[in-house]
Amino acid sequence: MTKIHEISNILLGWYRLHKRELPWRDDRDPYKIWLSEIILQQTRVQQGLPYYWAFIHKFPTIKALASADLAEVYNLWQGLGYYSRANNLHKTAKIIASQYNGLFPHSYPDLLKLPGIGPYTAAAIASMAFGLKYPAMDGNFFRVVGRLFEVDEQSNSTTGKKLYHKLGELLLEGVDSADLNQAIMDFASARCTPTAPNCDSCPLISHCQAFLNGSVNKYPLKTIKNPKKVQYLYFFYTENKIWIRHRNKNTIWNNLFEFPNFISSDPIDISNKYLQVKLYEKDLLIELDGNPHYLKHHLTHITFHIYILKIFSNFAMDKLWKTNGFFVINPKDYKNYAFPKPLVDFITNHLYHV
DNA sequence: AAATCGTGGCC
DNA sequence: TGGCCAAGATT
Secondary structure, three states, X not given: OHHHHHHHHHHHHHHHHHOOOOHHHOOOOHHHHHHHHHHOOOOOHHHHHHHHHHHHHHOOOHHHHHOOOHHHXXXXXXXXXXXXXXXXXXXXXXXXXXXXXXXXXXXXXXXXXXXXXXXXXXXXXXXXXXXXXXXXXXXXXXXHHHHHOOOOOOOOOHHHHHHHHHHHHHHHOOOOHHHHHXXXXXXXXXXXXXXXXXXXXXXXXXXXXXXXXXOHHHOOXXXXXXXXXXXXXXXXXXXOOEEEEEOOOOOOOOOOEEOOEEEEOOOOOOOOOXXXXXXXXXXXXXXXXXXXXXXXXXXXXXXXXEEEEEEOOOHHHHHHHHHOOOEEEOHHHHHHOOOOHHHHHHHHHHHOOO
């Protein structure tokens, strides 16, 4: 027990010297903390920072965010990934504006009920904004604690979560939970890194079980992941019209906009001038016009081979696409819609100059 | 409980 | 360069 307290004090001492200056740390404004936490879920600070400023600039208060159109929120989120976060951000803003008079609830269970706020984010807000003693258990926490105590449980298993939570509570005993939670994050990100941590100059060298046993690379325990899938994605565009469709299947890029396309698990032959494809369950004979463009897009669980095919525009296609839920937009208006990343690349490279 | 959801950076 | 990982949540 006293040893754990010693670890907390070392982390806090390190934090006082090396704390990162981040805009949501200037005060204890729960709106800023919440916004930053949602943006930073599975996202590095350097990647999220421009988005944080864009949101704060456009929506200085949670009521401003709540009264915005969902489309505006998606548009600001474009390029950040995990777009359900944008949807949940807007939902929670509306709930807090209407049911809580614009003020965040101060309890962990109430925070947990809000869309997009899970166990980690609820603990982060509860501790950083309201000083409550909840361990913020993110990837940083699991890495530092997993190594310090050689935790032989997966962080995503039921027993693992309980064990980590118990260790987190012990670390928070008798210290400022806002500071300690953030100290662990900054320490993990700067010093106790996933690969090649510089253990030789680590202030916790004599307390780290993994270092003492030479097992730093074993912790935190790795979770087994599924093999990556390969998919072939075929997009179509025409010279004078931009067709887009609102994705409403509950799959990747849900609620964003897309160009006419189909996905295949096998490559198809695009060397023919005429292409027989299935577009939303309707057979379509397409006459190609010009060479295809090719992109490769890597996701965590899928590798997309993307072919962009220019086709002739004619009345038959107009009719077919309209019946499949597509509609035409003016090229200069495309920025009003939120597209997945491969399509943003495509628009930038090929359509913006139309 | 395990699968799914994006994108960028790093080596 | 392909795999790993990042302030996880949801179903």
